[in-house]
Amino acid sequence: MIEVSGLTKVYGSITAVRDLSFRVEKGEIIGFLGPNGAGKSTTMRILTGFTPATSGVAKVAGYHIEDHPIEVKRRVGYMPENVPAYGEMLVSAFLRYVAAVKGVPRGDVGREVGRAMERCGLGDMANRVVRNLSKGYRQRLGLAQALIGNPPVLILDEPTAGLDPKQIIDIRQLIKSLAPEHTVLLSTHILPEVTMVCERVIIINRGQIAAQDTMHNLTGGDSESLEVEALGVSDTITPRLKAIGDVTKVETLGGGRYRVVSPRGKDVRGAIVQALSGSECSLVGIQRKGRTLEDVFVEAVAADRGGVE
């Protein structure tokens, strides 16, 4: 649905995005992560046709953005960061205007606006002036205007920034519910959010892709790891751990600590306790060590930094 290859954007002497390539398939929810100034917003602005790329190709729904901007814009709903809007307009009037410029048939405008307001929980706010909306409702308005016209691709730039916890949960659920019929590219700083909502993650740093994979693969794939702390000679402990049926790998971490890797879903803790209950060694502790997205993120960003400097 979204196809980007060799995308580069240069602002004067600053290269915001450098040779970026990725694909997003239909119906996927992609988390677009990166530290501040990594080029997330720039990439999104290029994909929505707001800023042209310096070089490279970006396609949405098979249409080249430079050659068919209108076709692309018809298929993309965009929620910019900070949600700009016309302060003096009523919420419903603003959304009706959006429906008109997005080419929603005249007869369907009312229904479409009602649907978008209901989905985003704006029902009670229809007759409020945009300027007077709280931050949370303004974010919802941004999402509602993106949803108008039911575009197959949604590009959301930090949709949950500045919301209270309850609103964040609502918006997350809403985004999740969009999945089968919409393709969503979502940028955010909140990593747990990505864990909850996204199927696949693209981490960019300094305008380049630092990591991209499914959530599953990034956070350890099919294996689970435990950190075992035991007293005794390591030469006796390691073989004992390796002998356990489901254990695939044992690493010595030093200081009496060992990493034990087993397939996901198999609990080997009981077996470890049994294996290490002898006279030559004694088990002191077992701790689950899941790789979180946070680890992946920090690793990806730090590795790149080290490489550059």
Place this chain on the structure above:
Amino acid sequence: MRSTLAVCRRELSSFFTTPVGYVILGTFTAISGLAFALTFIQFCRITVSPADHGYEGIPNLEELMISPYLVFCGQLVMFIGPLITMRLLAEERSRGTMELLLTYPLRDREIIFGKYLASLGIVIAMMTVVSVHMCIVGCYTDVEPAVLWFGMFALFLMSAAFMSLGLFVSALARSPVTAGVLTFAMWFISYVLGTYGKDLPEHLNSPVAWGATVSRGIEFFWGIFRKLVIELPLDRHCEQMAQGIVRPQDIAYYVLFVAFFLFLTFRALESRHWRA
């Protein structure tokens, strides 16, 4: 077409849901009303004793009252105009809504024509005020209605031309204030040129020592400069038309003026493709 109208409607609704619209229209109504009364009183004074004012017989109403009044209204539109046009595109940019506008499936022409139409809508609202004055003239004098209609048409052309200039400046500026000040400066320069341009000498004498070729060159460029100073100001082309004289060259001037500045507005909006 529908998108163009939607853009236009939104612009007009912003104009009329904030005090700006009412302040602008109110100011225009007050000043134009005052101008109408004053030119009328002046005309009455002259008709009472034409000889005292250097006229033989009753002077011409079109020439002495309608044309100066309409040209004054044109100047007034241009004086207030920057307040209208400065918001058109520069405000979208300063509010950040340009990001929405340019990511909706809108063509540049739909945005530009929508905005321009909205500015013309406001001009038309001002013209209705003028039309009230014209009705008074029509009712109490024997001036042909066609003259009044045509005078208003000329005023409309002049205002429309100025709006296209303002739209262009608004397309360049990042903040409405910059756009407003620039547009106002352009009107002011045009006003000064229009007022003093007529007094420029027809020939510019250069010292004999410079030789015939140099003198002819200076004469040639002076001629062009003088012609430009006299012909460029917007209000000059309205003076005769406001008296009911149809001048195709003046109409063409306004139409070309609008076309030229709309063209430049397109280029200015397109410049986002090559400007970083």
